[in-house]
Amino acid sequence: xxxxxxxxxxxxxxxxxxxxxxxxxxxxxxxxxxxxxxxxxxxxxxxxxxxxxxxxxxxxxxxxxxxxxxxxxxxxxxxxxxxxxxxxxxxxxxxxxxxxxxxxxxxxxxxxxxxxxxxxxxxxxxxxxxxxxxxxxxxxxxxxxxxxxxxxxxxxxxxxxxxxxxxxxxxxxxxxxxxxxxxxxxxxxxxxxxxxxxxxxxx
Amino acid sequence: xxxxxxxxxxxxxxxxxxxxxxxxxxxxxxxxxxxxxxxxxxxxxxxxxxxxxxxxxxxxxxxxxxxxxxxxxxxxxxxxxxxxxxxxxxxxxxxxxxxxxxxxxxxxxxxxxxxxxxxxxxxxxxxxxxxxxxxxxxxxxxxxxxxxxxxxxxxxx
Numbered sequence: 001x002x003x004x005x006x007x008x009x010x011x012x013x014x015x016x017x018x019x020x021x022x023x024x025x026x027x028x029x030x031x032x033x034x035x036x037x038x039x040x041x042x043x044x045x046x047x048x049x050x051x052x053x054x055x056x057x058x059x060x061x062x063x064x065x066x067x068x069x070x071x072x073x074x075x076x077x078x079x080x081x082x083x084x085x086x087x088x089x090x091x092x093x094x095x096x097x098x099x100x101x102x103x104x105x106x107x108x109x110x111x112x113x114x115x116x117x118x119x120x121x122x123x124x125x126x127x128x129x130x131x132x133x134x135x136x137x138x139x140x141x142x143x144x145x146x147x148x149x150x151x152x153x154x155x156x157x158x159x160x161x162x163x164x165x166x167x168x169x170x171x172x173x174x175x176x177x178x179x180x181x182x183x184x185x186x187x188x189x190x191x192x193x194x195x196x197x198x199x200x201x202x203x
Numbered sequence: 204x205x206x207x208x209x210x211x212x213x214x215x216x217x218x219x220x221x222x223x224x225x226x227x228x229x230x231x232x233x234x235x236x237x238x239x240x241x242x243x244x245x246x247x248x249x250x251x252x253x254x255x256x257x258x259x260x261x262x263x264x265x266x267x268x269x270x271x272x273x274x275x276x277x278x279x280x281x282x283x284x285x286x287x288x289x290x291x292x293x294x295x296x297x298x299x300x301x302x303x304x305x306x307x308x309x310x311x312x313x314x315x316x317x318x319x320x321x322x323x324x325x326x327x328x329x330x331x332x333x334x335x336x337x338x339x340x341x342x343x344x345x346x347x348x349x350x351x352x353x354x355x356x357x358x359x360x
Contacts, residue, residue, distance in 0.1 A: 016289075080214070088280070089309065089310055091311065091314065118263075118265045120263075120265070144265065144268060147265055147268070148268075152269045152270070152355055153265060154269035154270045154342070155269075155342070155344075157265070173343065173346070
């Protein structure tokens with residue numbers, strides 16, 4: 001959990017980076033509306049994930065675990081939690097049960113988790129692990145180009161919350177728990193005026 | 204019967220002791236086998252000390268491209284046989300007393316699948332001056348975020 005960077009465009013006010021906890025987690029908050037609308041396209045050469053918040057999420061067409069093509073643009077209109085992970089990444093694997101629960105809680109309301117595996121060996125390595133972990137959401141096999149488009153992935157897991165309009169609302173670098181995600185998904189729903197009802201817990 | 208029991212006990216004790224010794228030899232928990240980021244950065248900042256040292260990345264290529272230590276060389280994930288082979292190739296012409304610092308930082312220290320196999324492989328090959336860069340959380344937190352020199356993007360060779 002240490003070192004988690006959360007950058008989000010859903011918070012209402014601008015504040016300086018501040019320690020998130022005693023283990024030096026950082027929360028950097030940026031003004032949502034200042035970032036939204038500043039660029040119609042994902043910025044090439046973004047220095048880090050924070051630079052992408054407010055921009056249109058870079059589209060991609062990647063092979064899914066069954067050979068199908070998975071495009072980000074296919075999910076337009078949904079809130080997407082784009083989760084970069086790898087089978088060798090223990091914190092990524094530990095997050096999967098929580099991501100499954102998120103998927104279960106929010107999928108019916110126009111939300112999906114979309115996993116992007118950065119395993120270089122491809123689907124033959126990822127598929128059995130995804131099955132073993134019971135991943136209940138779509139998973140695609142990422143490329144270096146996608147990692148570069150998302151500001152050069154420097155740590156796993158790294159996740160982006162993408163709004164219904166295709167813009168990146170928040171970036172999460174490092175492991176975090178599902179309650180953090182659930183909170184920001186609800187905020188995204190409220191922003192879109194879709195639902196502000198807190199879902200019943202499934203557990 | 205007594206003799207057999209005694210022999211069995213002796214054998215069990217010997218096996219346990221051998222296992223402990225072996226674990227001690229391999230596990231990089233000695234202070235001279237761990238290098239802190241600030242210590243490595245200091246060594247790399249001097250031409251004299253950096254020339255006496257090889258810094259090898261035994262992590263995953265996607266993270267190496269995302270950012271790596273300036274002056275380090277990519278070897279590849281030592282959790283895989285091909286990574287160990289690449290490591291052996293990389294060091295084959297180096298003197299056995301060469302100072303080598305291995306690093307990964309893909310995951311929290313205890314979860315890293317690469318550093319221990321790399322460390323063991325170099326010890327098994329006869330290298331006597333091997334250390335691990337101690338990255339308790341991950342490379343991003345313990346090196347990049349602390350402002351130590353990083354290079355992004357060049358292709359692992």
